[in-house]
Amino acid sequence: xxxxxxxxxxxxxxxxxxxxxxxxxxxxxxxxxxxxxxxxxxxxxxxxxxxxxxxxxxxxxxxxxxxxxxxxxxxxxxxxxxxxxxxxxxxxxxxxxxxxxxxxxxxxxxxxxxxxxxxxxxxxxxxxxxxxxxxxxxxxxxxxxxxxxxxxxxxxxxxxxxxxxxxxxxxxxxxxxxxxxxxxxxxxxxxxxxxxxxxxxxxxxxxxxxxxxxxxxxxxxxxxxxxxxxxxxxxxxxxxxxxxxxxxxxxxxxxxxxxxxxxxxxxxxxxxxxxxxxxxxxxxxxxxxxxxxxxxxxxxxxxxxxxxxxxxxxxxxxxxxxxxxxxxxxxxxxxxxxxxxxxx
Ligand SMILES: N[C@@H](CC(=O)c1ccccc1NC=O)C(=O)O
Numbered sequence: 182x183x184x185x186x187x188x189x190x191x192x193x194x195x196x197x198x199x200x201x202x203x204x205x206x207x208x209x210x211x212x213x214x215x216x217x218x219x220x221x222x223x224x225x226x227x228x229x230x231x232x233x234x235x236x237x238x239x240x241x242x243x244x245x246x247x248x249x250x251x252x253x254x255x256x257x258x259x260x261x262x263x264x265x266x267x268x269x270x271x272x273x274x275x276x277x278x279x280x281x282x283x284x285x286x287x288x289x290x291x292x293x294x295x296x297x298x299x300x301x302x303x304x305x306x307x308x309x310x311x312x313x314x315x316x317x318x319x320x321x322x323x324x325x326x327x328x329x330x331x332x333x334x335x336x337x338x339x340x341x342x343x344x345x346x347x348x349x350x351x352x353x354x355x356x357x358x359x360x361x362x363x364x365x366x367x368x369x370x371x372x373x374x375x376x377x378x379x380x381x382x383x384x385x386x387x388x389x390x391x392x393x394x395x396x397x398x399x400x401x402x403x404x405x406x407x408x409x410x411x412x413x414x415x416x417x418x419x420x421x422x423x424x425x426x427x428x429x430x431x432x433x434x435x436x437x438x439x440x441x442x443x444x445x446x447x448x449x450x451x452x453x454x455x456x457x458x459x460x461x462x463x464x465x466x467x468x469x470x471x472x473x474x475x476x477x478x479x480x481x482x483x484x485x486x487x488x489x490x491x492x493x494x495x496x497x498x499x500x501x502x503x504x505x506x507x508x509x510x511x512x513x514x515x516x517x518x519x520x521x522x523x524x525x
Contacts, residue, residue, distance in 0.1 A: 195381040195430060206430035207385045209344065209374070209459035214426055225460040229275075229286040232467045233303075236291035248327035249320065253307040256324055257284055259291045261298045268300045269336045269368075270328055276344030276374075276463075278382075279317060280309040280390040290341075290466035290474060297476035302328055306349070309390040314379075314401045321349045322356050329365035337368035343463045347375025351403040351438070354419070354447070355410050370419040374427050374459050377438040378404040381430065404438050408445040419449040422473075426458035 195203055205211055210218035237244065241260040248254050261268065271294055275287035284305040291301045306312060306320040328338060342350030351372055358364045379398040382388060399405060419442055423435040435451065442449035454462055454473075465471045 194433065200384065203381060203430075204385050206428045207376075207382060207387065209427065209431065212426055212428045213458035213460065215458060215461070221458065221460050225464060226286060228464045228467060229289060232291065233286055233288040236288040236295075236301075240291060240295050248304075248324045251307065251320070253305055253311070254320055254323070255284070255305045256327070257288065257303045259288065259295050259301045259303075261295045261300065263298065265298070267334045267336045268298065268332070269339065270300045270302055270332060271339045271341060272302045272304055272325065272328060272350075274304055274306070274321060274340070274342035274346030274349045276342070276346045277308065278387045278391075279312075279314060279345045279348075280387070282308070282346075289463050292467060293469045293471070293474035294476065296469065297474075299476060300332075310392075314391065314393060314397055317349060318352045318401060322353065322361065325353060325356070325365050325367075326358070326361035326363050329363045335366055338365050339369040339371065340367065341371040341373070342375065343373045344375060344459065347372040348377060348379070348401075348403070351375060351377055351407070352401065354407050354412075355403060358413070364413060367414060367417050369417065371422065372419065372435070372438070373422045373462050374424055374431055375421070375435060375438070376431075377434050378402045404434075404441060407438070407447070408441050410445065412447055415446070415448070417448065419447050420452065421449060422452045422454055422462065424454050424457040424459055424462050426456075426461075431459070 195206065198206065208218075210221045213221045215221070216224060236242070236259050241262070243258045243260075245255045246258060248256055271290070273287060273290065275282040275284065284303040288301070288303050291303075294301050302324075304321065304324045306317045306324075308317070312320070325338065325340065329335070340350040340353055342348065350370055353367070354370065376382060379393060379402045380395070382391070383393050383395065383398050393401075421435050421439040421442070423432050427435075432453070439449050439451040457465070462473075466474055468474065
């Protein structure tokens with residue numbers, strides 16, 4: 182079925198796109214202005230591999246810890262140098278459209294965060310075609326429950342995901358923890374360049390491996406459900422971040438998810454990261470001086486009441502409510518991309 186065959190209401194921009202345009206909107210590597218697609222993907226992968234090698238060589242760690250019985254249900258924990266009973270735990274879920282990537286090349290933020298007293302957990306899950314979306318969501322849920330059970334005196338659990346991983350992290354806003362016998366001490370969500378409504382993905386080449394039906398897509402779309410869910414902890418913050426050079430569809434997805442969070446009872450913030458593409462957002466998390474990796478002297482205080490800060494970071498949030506001009510931006514980037522193609 183082609184998406185153009187579906188008779189649909191007019192307000193949703195992706196439903197009016199040609200199959201080719203939709204494919205391009207959901208191909209993040211085509212939208213960077215710094216590097217061509219293949220090079221952008223290669224650079225991202227190299228930076229992830231190097232950050233992971235460095236984290237494993239320099240940090241105290243527990244690697245390949247099983248959080249379930251499945252072969253792929255493993256996580257890596259990286260600790261700060263100073264031993265402490267109660268640490269904040271930062272869990273990262275990698276991207277790759279639920280069909281590529283692994284924990285073994287995704288320890289981007291370990292160095293800057295462990296240096297500031299945060300334990301970082303990089304979670305593996307069974308990507309497609311081995312895993313289905315439902316299974317991945319279940320695995321991620323169990324990984325969070327596992328960390329809470331293993332470290333019950335943690336100083337907060339922070340969930341961070343990139344792209345498809347941001348989707349998986351966002352699904353944790355909907356999780357039913359009673360089933361897992363534990364309520365994780367969730368204090369923050371950091372959703373970077375995520376996909377929150379999966380329906381458009383069904384009509385792209387990504388669905389060859391994913392095999393999502395409309396029911397699968399809707400069941401696994403936090404965009405459709407999050408406004409009806411109450412936060413377990415009303416102080417828990419959600420930061421939705423998108424790169425300036427992400428595609429208009431990625432901008433729309435992040436902005437609409439942020440708006441929906443605000444319609445519910447979530448304490449959400451939205452940030453468009455200047456001069457960054459889909460991959461640079463994560464690559465820059467390796468840097469100690471990046472705005473997103475600043476924890477500050479009292480990292481958890483913002484979540485305990487302070488509202489406004491001068492910038493956003495993975496461990497701090499700022500309230501931003503002006504709508505980004507993503508449709509205007511879309512035109513400018515389309516022009517830019519057209520130019521780039523014609524220059525090749
Ligand atoms: N084939 C995609 C790859 C991709 O989307 C991706 C790659 C690494 C990390 C995140 C990604 N996007 C979403 O999960 C592309 O060319 O952009």
